[in-house]
Amino acid sequence: MRSFRDFFRAHVQMTVRNRQAMFWTFFFPVLMMLLLGVVFGRGYGGNFKLALVKQDNGLVGNALVTAFKSVKGVTLSLPADKAAAMKKLKAGKISGVLVVPAGVSAGLGHGAQQLPFFYDNTNVTTAGQVQGVTGQVVLAVGNVLSKTQPQLTIAPNGTKTKSFNYLDFLVPGIVALALMQTGIFGIAGTLVTYKEKGILRRLKATPLSLGSFVTANIAVHMILAIMQTSLILIVGMAVFHIHINGSLLSIVALALLGAAAFVSLGFAIASVSKNQEVSLAITQVVQMPMMFLGGIFFPMDNAPSWIQPVVKAMPLKYLADGMRSLVVDASSLWSIRLDVIVLAAVGAAFVAFSVKFFRWE
Numbered sequence: 265m266r267s268f269r270d271f272f273r274a275h276v277q278m279t280v281r282n283r284q285a286m287f288w289t290f291f292f293p294v295l296m297m298l299l300l301g302v303v304f305g306r307g308y309g310g311n312f313k314l315a316l317v318k319q320d321n322g323l324v325g326n327a328l329v330t331a332f333k334s335v336k337g338v339t340l341s342l343p344a345d346k347a348a349a350m351k352k353l354k355a356g357k358i359s360g361v362l363v364v365p366a367g368v369s370a371g372l373g374h375g376a377q378q379l380p381f382f383y384d385n386t387n388v389t390t391a392g393q394v395q396g397v398t399g400q401v402v403l404a405v406g407n408v409l410s411k412t413q414p415q416l417t418i419a420p421n422g423t424k425t426k427s428f429n430y431l432d433f434l435v436p437g438i439v440a441l442a443l444m445q446t447g448i449f450g451i452a453g454t455l456v457t458y459k460e461k462g463i464l465r466r467l468k469a470t471p472l473s474l475g476s477f478v479t480a481n482i483a484v485h486m487i488l489a490i491m492q493t494s495l496i497l498i499v500g501m502a503v504f505h506i507h508i509n510g511s512l513l514s515i516v517a518l519a520l521l522g523a524a525a526f527v528s529l530g531f532a533i534a535s536v537s538k539n540q541e542v543s544l545a546i547t548q549v550v551q552m553p554m555m556f557l558g559g560i561f562f563p564m565d566n567a568p569s570w571i572q573p574v575v576k577a578m579p580l581k582y583l584a585d586g587m588r589s590l591v592v593d594a595s596s597l598w599s600i601r602l603d604v605i606v607l608a609a610v611g612a613a614f615v616a617f618s619v620k621f622f623r624w625e
Contacts, residue, residue: 327409372415521607
């Protein structure tokens with residue numbers, strides 16, 4: 265216990281004195297979040313999701329489905345009923361609900377008809393985009409089918425929903441990214457440096473056990489994980505006014521689990537790296553795809569289907585998705601159990617790999 269305590273204290277002191285490590289651990293994630301937040305802000309539009317409730321199975325309903333599927337930037341879903349669609353709208357999962365009432369096709373050519381349209385009016389920029397695109401498509405379909413103007417228009421009805429914008433998406437993602445980078449770079453870089461300088465060889469000759477050495481490293485990174493998560497969320501609340509809707513205890517628990525998973529990955533990289541060059545190369549190969557395909561900066565739902573299996577293989581995706589569900593949707597750990605199970609499995613797999621291949625020299 266004493267050896268663990270002594271090495272833990274020494275590791276903390278070395279971490280604090282390393283200004284470069286402190287920058288990459290705390291200030292770089294916050295700086296990245298601030299830059300992206302200022303550039304994109306709450307006006308980020310991107311693709312929007314529209315639900316079409318087709319109560320009319322005639323010409324109009326089918327033509328609208330075909331038309332919206334061909335519009336770039338619109339992701340169309342066809343819920344079974346209006347209630348299910350409105351539930352998703354109020355939860356902030358979609359941006360609009362267009363209802364095509366029964367009998368619209370039969371009434372075509374007998375005067376203008378209005379289709380009920382419900383949209384999220386929380387974000388003015390997105391609301392204008394959703395309403396404008398939907399109105400234009402409905403008007404165009406009515407003109408083509410009836411040859412007279414106007415035959416079909418929308419009856420807009422703004423609905424206040426749970427606000428989910430780019431900053432709500434970004435901040436939990438930056439938390440996940442920071443935990444990944446600290447876990448991988450902090451462990452892999454440090455251990456390989458110790459190997460090259462012969463520090464691990466000398467430690468092996470001391471009463472310090474391998475268990476105490478490993479647990480002290482993990483304990484320091486768990487503390488860093490809590491500090492990173494707290495700092496990023498506090499800055500997000502102070503600067504961008506995001507809301508923490510979920511349980512702080514659940515957020516901390518997921519942060520610790522995610523940090524542990526990537527710390528184990530860092531140990532695995534260090535286990536197979538003979539020097540800093542090899543460690544850096546492996547680290548870049550591992551973390552770069554996760555950074556851009558893990559859904560940190562932009563949603564990956566609309567990525568090409570061929571790359572979706574790669575996206576789903578990224579451990580960072582599950583940490584980012586889980587963190588967003590807790591922070592934004594106030595989900596419970598049980599409701600994100602898939603993310604929890606994947607992160608736990610990743611951690612266990614790389615711990616087993618590290619135990620098998622780790623060498624002191």
